[in-house]
Amino acid sequence: MRLSRYFLPVMKETPADAQIASHRLMLRAGMIKQASAGIYSWLPLGYKVLKNIERIVHEEQIAAGHIPMLMPTLQPADLWRESGRYDAYGPEMLRIRDRQDRDMLYGPTNEEMITDIFRSHVSSYRDLPLTLYHIQWKFRDEVRPRFGVMRGREFYMKDGYNFDLTYEDAMHAYDRHMVSYLRSYERMGLRAIPMRADSGPIGGEDTHEFLVLADTGESEVFYDSTILDMKLGDRGIDYYDRAGLRNICETWTTPYARTDETHDQSLFEKIPEDRRRESRGIEVGQIFYFGTKYSAAMGATVAGPDGAKVPVHMGSHGIGVSRLVGALIEANHDEKGIIWPEGVTPFHVGIVNLRQGDGDCDAACERLLEATTALGLEPLYDDRNERAGAKFATMDLIGLPWRITVGPRGLKEGKVELTSRRTGESEEMSPEAAIDRIAQIY
Ligand code: ATP
Ligand code: MG
Numbered sequence: 315m316r317l318s319r320y321f322l323p324v325m326k327e328t329p330a331d332a333q334i335a336s337h338r339l340m341l342r343a344g345m346i347k348q349a350s351a352g353i354y355s356w357l358p359l360g361y362k363v364l365k366n367i368e369r370i371v372h373e374e375q376i377a378a379g380h381i382p383m384l385m386p387t388l389q390p391a392d393l394w395r396e397s398g399r400y401d402a403y404g405p406e407m408l409r410i411r412d413r414q415d416r417d418m419l420y421g422p423t424n425e426e427m428i429t430d431i432f433r434s435h436v437s438s439y440r441d442l443p444l445t446l447y448h449i450q451w452k453f454r455d456e457v458r459p460r461f462g463v464m465r466g467r468e469f470y471m472k473d474g475y476n477f478d479l480t481y482e483d484a485m486h487a488y489d490r491h492m493v494s495y496l497r498s499y500e501r502m503g504l505r506a507i508p509m510r511a512d513s514g515p516i517g518g519e520d521t522h523e524f525l526v527l528a529d530t531g532e533s534e535v536f537y538d539s540t541i542l543d544m545k546l547g548d549r550g551i552d553y554y555d556r557a558g559l560r561n562i563c564e565t566w567t568t569p570y571a572r573t574d575e576t577h578d579q580s581l582f583e584k585i586p587e588d589r590r591r592e593s594r595g596i597e598v599g600q601i602f603y604f605g606t607k608y609s610a611a612m613g614a615t616v617a618g619p620d621g622a623k624v625p626v627h628m629g630s631h632g633i634g635v636s637r638l639v640g641a642l643i644e645a646n647h648d649e650k651g652i653i654w655p656e657g658v659t660p661f662h663v664g665i666v667n668l669r670q671g672d673g674d675c676d677a678a679c680e681r682l683l684e685a686t687t688a689l690g691l692e693p694l695y696d697d698r699n700e701r702a703g704a705k706f707a708t709m710d711l712i713g714l715p716w717r718i719t720v721g722p723r724g725l726k727e728g729k730v731e732l733t734s735r736r737t738g739e740s741e742e743m744s745p746e747a748a749i750d751r752i753a754q755i756y
C-alpha cells in the first residue's frame with residue numbers, strides 16, 4: 315500500500331476528551347471516528363487490526379473444534395420473554411419496535427437465540443457434543459460509555475455456546491475454551507490472566523475472566539506473581555485429550571488470581587508477601603458454565619442413551635474483539651505512539667523514502683515494496699512529499715513494528731536502515747538483507 319493513495323487521517327493534536335492512551339492514540343492514528351457516544355466507525359487502519367484479531371480468534375476456535383456461524387444483530391423479544399431475561403436485563407438492552415408493532419432488540423448477547431436454534435434441530439445425545447460460535451456486533455446501552463472502543467455501546471464480540479449431555483462433557487468444553495483463549499491472546503502478543511470470577515446470584519457455576527494488566531483497567535485485580543512466568547508457547551494441543559487439557563487449566567488456575575468481586579484477603583495473604591500483586595486489569599474475555607439455566611427454561615432437551623429427555627448442559631464464552639484493540643494499545647505504546655505486536659499489526663513493515671522524487675531512492679523503495687509483497691506481507695510505503703521528521707512521526711504513531719528507511723546517503727553504499735519500533739534500534743544493511751530479516755520475523 316502506498317500512503318499517498320491510502321486513507322490515514324492522522325491527527326496532530328491530542329483529542330481533549332480522550333482520557334486514556336489507547337483512546338487518544340486510536341483517534342490520533344486515524345483508526346476510529348466516533349459516530350455517537352460509544353459507537354464508532356472503524357477507519358481503514360483500525361479495521362485492519364480488528365480483522366487481524368478476528369482472524370486469530372477464528373483460527374483458534376476452529377482448532378478447538380468449535381463451529382463458526384452467524385446470527386443476526388436484531389432479535390425478537392419473544393425469545394427473551396421465554397428465558398425471563400426480557401424484563402431482567404434492564405436499561406442496558408436497546409429495545410426497538412418494528413412497523414408491525416413487534417418488540418425487537420439489538421442483541422447484547424445470544425444465549426436465547428442459540429438455544430432456539432439448538433432446540434429446533436437437535437434432539438438426540440448422538441448429535442453432541444456441539445459448540446457453535448459467531449463473531450458479531452453487540453449492543454449494550456452502557457451507563458457510561460468511555461475509553462473509546464474499550465467500553466463502547468456497539469462492540470464486536472466473539473460469543474460461543476457449548477451443548478453437552480453431561481456436566482463432565484461441559485467441563486471439557488470449558489477447558490477447550492480456556493486453552494484456546496489463552497492461545498489466542500498469546501498469538502496477539504498479549505498476556506491475559508485467567509481469574510476466578512463471580513458466578514452471580516445463583517452460584518455453583520464455573521466462570522473465569524481473562525484480564526490484561528493495565529493501570530487504566532476498570533477492574534481491581536489481585537494475583538500471585540508466579541502466574542506472570544506462565545506461557546503456553548507453541549506446544550501442540552490435542553483438544554480431544556481431556557486429561558491433558560485439564561492439566562493445563564489446573565496449572566493456569568492454581569496461582570491465586572482474582573478480581574475484586576471474588577477476592578479473598580485471607581487466601582491472598584497465604585501467598586509469600588514478595589509474590590503478592592495488586593493492580594488493575596481490563597476484562598478481555600470470560601468463560602462461563604451455567605448448566606441447564608436456558609435449556610430448562612426454553613425446552614432445549616435431547617433424548618439420552620436410555621431414551622429419556624434431558625435438558626442439555628450449556629456454557630457461554632466471550633472474547634471482546636473490539637475491546638482487544640484498545641487493550642493491545644494500552645499494553646503496547648510509548649510517548650510517540652502505538653507499538654503493534656507482529657501478530658496483529660495492520661502492516662508488517664513501513665518503508666520510508668527520505669527523498670521522494672530522487673530516482674535511486676524511489677527505485678529502491680519500489681523494489682522493497684515488491685519484494686515484501688512477494689513474501690505475502692503487507693508493506694506500507696510512505697511515498698508522500700513530506701519531510702523525514704513528519705514521515706518518522708507518522709510511522710511511530712501508527713506503530714508498525716518494523717521500518718525500512720531509504721535515503722540517498724545510505725544508498726550510495728548500497729545500504730538501507732532497518733529499525734525496530736519497540737527498541738528504537740536501527741541497523742544498516744543491504745536491501746536484500748533487510749528483506750531476509752523481515753521474512754524471518756514473520
Ligand atoms: P464488563 O464487565 O467490562 O462490563 P461484561 O462482563 O459485561 O464486561 P461479558 O458479558 O462477559 O462482558 O462479554 C464478553 C466480553 O465482551 C467481555 O469480556 C469484554 O471483553 C467484551 N465487552 C463487554 N462489554 C463491552 C463493551 N461495552 N465494550 C466493549 N467490549 C465489551
Ligand atoms: Mg458489562
Ligand code: MG
Pocket residue numbers: 597
Ligand atoms: Mg465483567
Ligand code: MG
Pocket residue numbers: 523597599600
Ligand atoms: Mg464478563
